[in-house]
Amino acid sequence: MHTVVGTAGHIDHGKTTLIKALTGIETDTTKEEKKRGLSINLGFAYLDLPNKQRIGIVDVPGHEKFIKNMVAGLPGINLVLLAIDANEGIMPQTKEHLDILTLLGITDFIIVLTKVATVDEEMKELVISDIRDQLNETPLKEVAIVETDALSGLGIDELKRAIQDRIQGGSPNRQRVPARLNVDRVFSVKGFGTVVTGTLIEGRLSVGDELVCLPSQRKAKIRHIQVHEEEVKSAVTGQRTALNLSNLKVEDISRGDVLTVPDNISLAWMLDAKVNCLKRYEPGIGLWERVRLLIGTREVMARLVPIGVEKLNSGEDGFVQLRLEEQVAVKQGDRFILRGYSPVVTIGGGVVLDSNPQKHRRFKEKVVESLTIKDQGSYQDLVYDFLQNKQDPLTKVAEISQYLSIETTAISILLRQLVDEGEVIQLADYYLACDRFSAVEEAVLNVLVSYRKAYRLRQWMPIEEFRSKMAFGGTPRQLELLLNEMAQLNKIVLSDRGIGDPNVQVVLNAYHVGEKERMLKELLKSGFLPIKVEELIANNKNALEVIEVMEGELVYLTHEYVISTVYLDRGIQIVRELMSEKSEMTLADFRNRTESSRKASMLILEYLDKQQITKRVESVRILGSKA
Structure with missing residues (x-):
């Protein structure tokens, strides 16, 4: 585990001096900080513990005016040293810092009583008693107090051992989720260019990685990485990290920006x-x-x-x-x-x-129910709530992993459990909540009902027209997966002609029956000569609707030409007969046997090619795979 320790406390309570005594590193680095004797910006150092483990330390400013700088230093911190001056005890900023730390979810503290060499024993005991009283109703009520004096070195070794004891057995790092670093400093180094620093909140970064800077969306590439002033090839979750970036000028990035991998976080x-x-x-x-x-x-x-x-x-x-x-x-x-x-x-x-x-x-x-689940629910509840409420109904594992910052392997296990329990459906590499599927199903059937009202005799709604009417936020592939699932459940019927409702039967009245018989006679009379649809319906809109229910009795060779199913079947039989005679045939062979025109024969044979009944090889045809 890589650990970052932070400091907190009232102005002039000795945080920066304490860190120098622990690490030998001066964190007040600017002229203004040295002149004023207080920390303005975040200061950084590292500490080698007695067991040789190296940890990062963030010295956050204590003055009220610099609270936002303090908050900026806290993400990624595992343990906080709350510095309290033995001369003054708890002060207003001590309380505000403690409030902020608690609100940010930090639960691990060491109280460091500073400057103890400057007070007598009686005064020290009074201050300790007051600290205990004031912290009695806070998470620090039973936290150990380590007495120190940074100038004399008193208690410094004891504090190092206390830090070592508190960070052992810490929570595991989130290294298998996409990397994210909140930028807290930006500067330029001569000969290298732009450098940014921050704690790597999650994931892993390596030299050569492509990053995106948010919210600007500018792209960058990692040239060099330093951790605790040492050049490394990679940085992992929890480490204080300095990145030398290419493709980004200092003015292109600022504190508050986020560096992450592409497509990881939405603004x-x-x-x-x-x-x-x-x-x-x-x-x-x-x-x-x-x-x-x-x-x-x-x-x-x-x-x-x-x-x-x-x-x-x-x-x-x-x-x-x-x-x-x-x-x-x-x-x-x-x-x-x-x-x-x-x-x-x-x-x-x-x-x-x-x-x-x-x-x-x-x-x-x-x-309110959804927010309660997000607040209190188990990981399984959180996954289901995400599937239930996200804008697009279908979701991939990676989306949930990024949203919850949980490794994809764990998300896959949770989804498998939800699928087994009948709460979630898996379609290829997508998942959706069963309730969302029911909502999509209802929307699909409503579109078909509306189409049916407008065109009573049409068995099939063209798929492109269906897509234009269906309010669906996903991709065409996602919609196809949903429709195929509905078809398997017999909720809809899919064909080359479009999409239909299996529970709807077309009923023809006497007029429609008459139009159907007329068109069938014309098709049979035309034989192997396909007829244009516009000629067959003779400008009769009702006849066009009747054609929609004549599947099985006529075939669309193209969107423009139709032929009687009877004659198409005869044409297929003729093809087989010709092939049995010499294993291949020409367009002329088929035209002569059917006594039709070259154009008619071409329309029929090209249709048979698409159906894989025939296969064209240069100027001849052979039997196809579905003959």
């Missing part, structure tokens, strides 16, 4: 989320409140729409839809912080439940 204008409104934010979260959304390494403005309730009161959890003022590239499961537009205070935070939702009606029961 979103809306997000469905579970939000916790902090207890100390007394106004609560109301409809259309404008907030600052801090997600990944980015800050965007958004409007909040509570779902299922009028508003979220202080201390409450609930569902919201965030309507964004800029697009973001995030995934289901990503955590975020909400800060007020004015005044700029932390009001809450939460987790993304759907990164590509539709606009919801606020009090629709099914919407």
